Amino acid sequence: MSTSTSTAPRPQAGVPDPAGTPGPSSGVRLGFGRVLRSEWIKFRSLRSHWILLVVALLLSLGFAALGAWSTTTTQAINEQMAQEQVDAMLEGRSPEELGLTEEEVQQQRDEFVVQSEQQMAEGSGLALPDGMTFSEYLAMTSANGGLQLVMLLLGALAVLFIGSEYATRSIQTTMTAVPRRTPVLLAKVVVLSVAALLFGVLSALLCHLLVQPLLAGADLGYDVLQEAVLLNVLAVGMFYMITAWMGFGLGALLKSTTWGIVVLVVLLLVLEGVLFALSFEWLEDLKPYSPTSAGAQFTSVYQPSDAVLNHLESGLVYGAWGVLFVLAGILVTRRRAL
Numbered sequence: 001m002s003t004s005t006s007t008a009p010r011p012q013a014g015v016p017d018p019a020g021t022p023g024p025s026s027g028v029r030l031g032f033g034r035v036l037r038s039e040w041i042k043f044r045s046l047r048s049h050w051i052l053l054v055v056a057l058l059l060s061l062g063f064a065a066l067g068a069w070s071t072t073t074t075q076a077i078n079e080q081m082a083q084e085q086v087d088a089m090l091e092g093r094s095p096e097e098l099g100l101t102e103e104e105v106q107q108q109r110d111e112f113v114v115q116s117e118q119q120m121a122e123g124s125g126l127a128l129p130d131g132m133t134f135s136e137y138l139a140m141t142s143a144n145g146g147l148q149l150v151m152l153l154l155g156a157l158a159v160l161f162i163g164s165e166y167a168t169r170s171i172q173t174t175m176t177a178v179p180r181r182t183p184v185l186l187a188k189v190v191v192l193s194v195a196a197l198l199f200g201v202l203s204a205l206l207c208h209l210l211v212q213p214l215l216a217g218a219d220l221g222y223d224v225l226q227e228a229v230l231l232n233v234l235a236v237g238m239f240y241m242i243t244a245w246m247g248f249g250l251g252a253l254l255k256s257t258t259w260g261i262v263v264l265v266v267l268l269l270v271l272e273g274v275l276f277a278l279s280f281e282w283l284e285d286l287k288p289y290s291p292t293s294a295g296a297q298f299t300s301v302y303q304p305s306d307a308v309l310n311h312l313e314s315g316l317v318y319g320a321w322g323v324l325f326v327l328a329g330i331l332v333t334r335r336r337a338l
Contacts, residue, residue, distance in 0.1 A: 032183050039187040043195065046164070049157055053195075056153040057203050063146030064207035068214035071138040075218050078135070082112035139220040140229065140301050143207035144236065147299055148269070154199070154240045155264045158192050158247030162329075163257030172338050185330045189248060196244040200237030208233065231311070232301050238315065239299050242322035243268075246291070249325025252333050268292055294318040 030038075043049055086109050117134040165171040178184045208224045215221045222229070246267070251260040272292040276283055287293050288308040297303060297314035309317065 030178055030183075032187065035178055035183045036187040036190060039184070039191045043161060043191050046160075048160060048164075052153055052157045052160070053199055056150045056199070057206075059153070060146045060150050060203045060207055061210055063149070064143045064210050065214060067142030067145035068139070068211040071135065071142050071220060072215065072218040074138060075135045075220065078113050078116045079109075081116060082109045085109075085112045135218075135220060136222065137302065139211070139215050140222055142211050142215070143204065144232070144299060144301075147236065147239070150203070151240065151243045151268065151295070152265060154196050155243045155247035155268070156261045158196070158244040159251040159260035159264060160257050161192060162188060162248055162251035163255070163260050166251075166255040166338075167257060175338055181334050182330060185252065185333060189245065189326055192244045192248055193241050196241040197237045200240035201233055204233040204236035228301055232299065235299050235311065235315065239295055239318070242319050243295070245322030246325045249322075249327075249329035252329030253325075268295075288314075289317050291318060291321045294321070 089108070114133070120134045165174065174184055175181050205224075208229055212221050212224070247260065247264055250263050250267075251257065254260050254263065268291055272287075272290050275290075276287055288297070294309065294314045294317040297307060297309055298311060298318050300311075303310065
């Protein structure tokens with residue numbers, strides 16, 4: 001008795017099998033466009049990303065409203081103090097008894113208000129444009145009240161984007177599909193950059209629009225389309241984008257979402273306060289170049305008269321910090337085991 005055994009032919013290396021799946025040595029490489037599309041799908045598929053963005057937007061709007069209320073309250077206090085100065089000048093007598101008209105009394109009250117605001121402006125060291133009062137400056141900056149907190153949320157989102165893949169070990173599958181690793185990391189940076197920039201520009205614009213009706217009652221509304229406001233909206237978007245670069249770099253370096261967020265908070269909020277509390281002269285010279293100071297100057301509507309760096313220079317310094325963390329993350333990820 002004889003038996004016959006049939007053996008299915010093995011697919012040759014580099015030749016797709018009938019199902020269309022490339023063989024183990026197919027040599028098929030994913031182009032950057034396909035890698036970018038894959039990373040975008042990952043980004044928009046995670047609910048946690050959208051939750052963070054929604055929370056960040058709500059906080060931005062909430063702090064903007066709070067800043068507008070604080071501005072109108074400050075102006076009301078100034079006007080009340082000016083009225084008290086006028087009452088003290090009149091000493092309980094009517095303007096007619098002192099030979100003053102109502103217009104002259106009102107003019108004196110306005111002068112007291114201007115003097116009070118000039119003192120506050122001088123105390124802040126700001127170089128305001130001619131004709132702009134300190135209350136008007138506060139009104140324009142009220143929309144940026146939540147920048148520091150929202151910045152951390154955008155940085156945390158970037159850490160989560162890369163750190164979650166290390167936590168689930170899905171990073172191994174991703175890097176197996178794209179062995180060179182660099183295109184994957186660059187694609188992640190591009191996705192984060194676009195998302196953070198668009199979010200920043202949109203949220204900043206919405207905040208400026210939101211505060212208008214709140215400021216209108218105190219006659220502090222301003223033109224949202226003026227150059228200073230539009231440049232600030234763009235700066236906020238770029239500020240969030242660069243912060244996302246820092247978060248991504250830390251997530252890639254530490255391979256941990258938790259530690260990445262902790263180090264980001266320490267870097268942007270804690271470290272500068274600790275270092276410059278030491279009051280070393282050489283540290284004071286370095287202060288404008290720290291991430292916190294450079295970011296604050298970059299997103300300010302108007303800068304102090306003694307500012308070391310202007311808006312552009314501050315943006316370049318903050319951007320350099322972001323690029324540094326991204327490059328460090330990419331270089332380390334390329335050289336070490338996953």
